Amino acid sequence: MLGEGNLLCRVADEISRDVRLSDEALGQVIARYGNRGAMELILCVSYFNMVSRILESTRVSMDEDGILENDTGALTATFKDAGK
Numbered sequence: 774m775l776g777e778g779n780l781l782c783r784v785a786d787e788i789s790r791d792v793r794l795s796d797e798a799l800g801q802v803i804a805r806y807g808n809r810g811a812m813e814l815i816l817c818v819s820y821f822n823m824v825s826r827i828l829e830s831t832r833v834s835m836d837e838d839g840i841l842e843n844d845t846g847a848l849t850a851t852f853k854d855a856g857k
Contacts, residue, residue, distance in 0.1 A: 775801060777805070780798075780801055780802065780805065781814070783798055784798055784802060784814060784815070784818060785818050788815065788818045788819060788822065789818070789822055794815070799811070802814060802815075
């Protein structure tokens, strides 16, 4: 069985590239974390993929200053001009 870090990376890679986990990877995740832990890991990776695809598709970028918080303390993001 893979070490924990390698297993987590394998899960992230397979979900991100292939959308579906291989039977072997799924079996290892369930064996290590149980059904609930496996589901939480799969949901976490899937959620990250969803958010990153939305942000990339809508061309959302970080604030020009490269700082996560603006003067009001709120997180900000701006849409890039699609034509540029």
